[in-house]
Amino acid sequence: MGGGRSSGGSKNSTKPRWSRASSTIIYTSEQVRTLTPIRENIERRSSVPELRDVFLCHAWDDRKEAAKELHDQLEAAGVSAWFSEKDVLLGSTLLREIDKGLAKSRVGIVLVTPSLLRRVQGEGIADKELSALLARDLLVPIVHGTTYEALRDVSPLLGSRSGLNTAEDTMAAIAAKIAELVTL
Template sequence: MARFNANEFNRKVREAQRRVVRQINQKIDQINRANRQAVESHNRRVREIERQENARRQQAVGRLNAAINDHNRRAQSHNRQVAAELSRSLRSASSPVQYTEPERRLADRVQEAVAAIDPRDYDSFLSYARIDGQEVATELRGRLEDLGVAVWFDEVAIVPGRSQSLQMDAGLRKARSGIALLTPAYLAGRFWTERELGALLSKSTLIPVLHNVTFDDVRQYSGILPDLAGFTTASDSIEDIAHKIAAAVLPE
């Protein structure tokens, strides 16, 4: 009977263990490679999806920008046509609405100045005193917008819950011209109207509209108004004044 060799037995056990470890490690390597390949494949699909999505977004943005540019071109063309038609009709002898000579000079001067300014969000900022000018201001703003004039008007433009003064300052900056509806309360020197008028005086295009006051009243109020030429509801209806202002402020 062969004698049991413990050393040989232990050697074989260790060799068997090494083979098992190598097999386990090989299996682990295979699993890791498969996982890496799966991850890389997934990442490639994600990148391809992101690339396609970015391409779709860029195409959508391009189409949107093209549509906006086309709309702006059509709007500018429409405004030029409206302004030209209004100017022709107001200067026509057969028109029921007529400029006086000071009004015509004011409209020509305003139109020249507005045409030289870069387009902004609003054609004009309407400044008024609520205590006695709200009804007329609301009607004037409605008439102007019907004619295609973009008017900054506090009741519409100011968003509740945000700083009123900051929103008003933004409107004053964005508007290419100003309209001051001068009423007795306006000439009394209220804080908001004084602030608005001060900002509007920095623009080259300020159109006074007088309601229940005279040019003498305005002259006595302050000498800071550079030109007393303007429009007055004592001579024209709000609709006629709106047509005259629109013909002046809409870029040709």
């Protein structure tokens, strides 16, 4: 899944300040501009105990494919990810567990897919997660199988934020960028 280049390189590539000297991960200037305020918020929250690195917001329909792939790539990159498929235990209250997951995560990533766009319009659980994440400047949209234009049609607030796109980077490259972003 995902497409594009594996390194995320481009003619306007740069290294962000949080990237180690030995890192081979390449960012576009736009990605650095987008991710820098989020990194600053992560650094401010570094003293909060027991935080997960990321909260993965996704559509229910994506839980076994794109969201699981992203989750697995994040975990492989050393990122602790809150993921409803593994963090909500049978018999627990879904909304309460999501609320706790949101509160105990450094940053939120939203996997924007055609399924998520449908779910947000239906004002389901993904819409509630998205609303909570939009209230803080700790949100990175990851567009997969759709476009920012389609996102702006459904959620102008989320669509106004730049992020990462699987049309430009593979899921593995995106996970590596998120890992660098959240590693303190």
